[in-house]
Amino acid sequence: MTTSHSPTRLAILGSTGSIGTQALQVVAENPEAFEVCILAAGSNSEQLQQQQQQHPQSRAILVLSPRDGDKPDTFEHGSEALHEALEELKVDLVLNGITGFAGLEFSLKALQCGSNLALANKESLVTAGALLKSAAIQNGAEILPVDSEHNAIQQCLNGHKETTVSKITLTASGGPFRGWDRSRLTDVTSEQALAHPTWKMGPRISIDSATMFNKAFELIEAVELFGEPDQGIDVIVHPQSVIHAIVEFKDGSSIAHLSEPDMRVPIRNALHLLQRTPGNFQPLNLVSRGELTFETVDHKTFPAIELAREVLKHSGTTMGTVFNAADEVAVHAFLSGDSGFLTIYDLVARAIDEHEPVPADSLEVICEADQETRNRVRSWIP
């Protein structure tokens, strides 16, 4: 990938969320390096308005109805407006920090417009990996991983071919319920599940971290991005979240990526197109950190990763969409108090068990599978 000295023309999707606001902090570290052309959010019009004031040259787009009913006339509204802006401006780089399946259509659009895609929205690759990769190739665009583990893998690879890799290891913090057994999880509350020990993130990914569905999605995301090496992709628990991924090469060397748990590190790397650009960060001090520890995943209590391995047997089909849609509905039901924490596993397992996969070869097929799964899973929730 080549870099130029002219500023990177940037779109930040999900600008009001955890990833979006941190991306704007990274932009503020080196304002001359970027021209923020598009800011897009879901429904938080107040925060989007503040962001637009800081980037007055940008087009601000609210995709959903405003949360407070206020519709500033400096905004554009609706998903169609965002599609049009991506098409008209053809920015250099689109950071997709939208949460959930809603992000997919914009990932695809960005690549179809020839924009490089800094991808935090893991749901895009879980549901439509093949479609996105072929759109990237057809339009000469690149997918730059923002998820910390995948960005870490990319950095460990550092240009080495995937064929030189023997094994990839993803690390997981273990979430707030690490070490708990199944019986203790029956009555956990959303407050307990949202209290992530090392990362501050949006509600959906926080619950997914507590169930370990987040790591399950990341396993699929890693296979889509880097393929499956001979010795496979392993997941281990590393509660301190300092090592984000390890790549073992066929010559016996393993390279790991380390940093304090701070999403601005992978966001900075992706926004600067993998170039090492100075920024603000807390230096890693391994002596004061003390012990770094590692454990195996308790798959009996947290069966999400094993479910992902089932989904991977149907790679390239609608199974990934069903996996994600069932989890989105189940997490929503848990957060609204309509179902319990352990029910999330039951709903997702049933959804994939009952699904007859078909090739996920168009956005229409994928959207249909998504909608059908949502209807089905909702009907199982009392």
Ligand SMILES: NC(=O)c1ccc[n+]([C@@H]2O[C@H](COP(=O)([O-])OP(=O)(O)OC[C@H]3O[C@@H](n4cnc5c(N)ncnc54)[C@H](OP(=O)(O)O)[C@@H]3O)[C@@H](O)[C@H]2O)c1
């Ligand atoms: N947070 C992290 O540390 C982290 C790390 C790795 C990967 N990720 C991934 O990054 C993505 C975002 O996570 P997050 O934690 O930043 O989530 P978040 O804090 O909940 O933010 C989500 C963003 O998406 C917007 N949004 C929600 N629904 C939308 C829709 N239908 N159309 C358009 N925009 C919509 C929200 O807008 P409003 O708030 O204005 O409604 C908000 O800006 C997820 O896919 C997650 O898995 C996050």
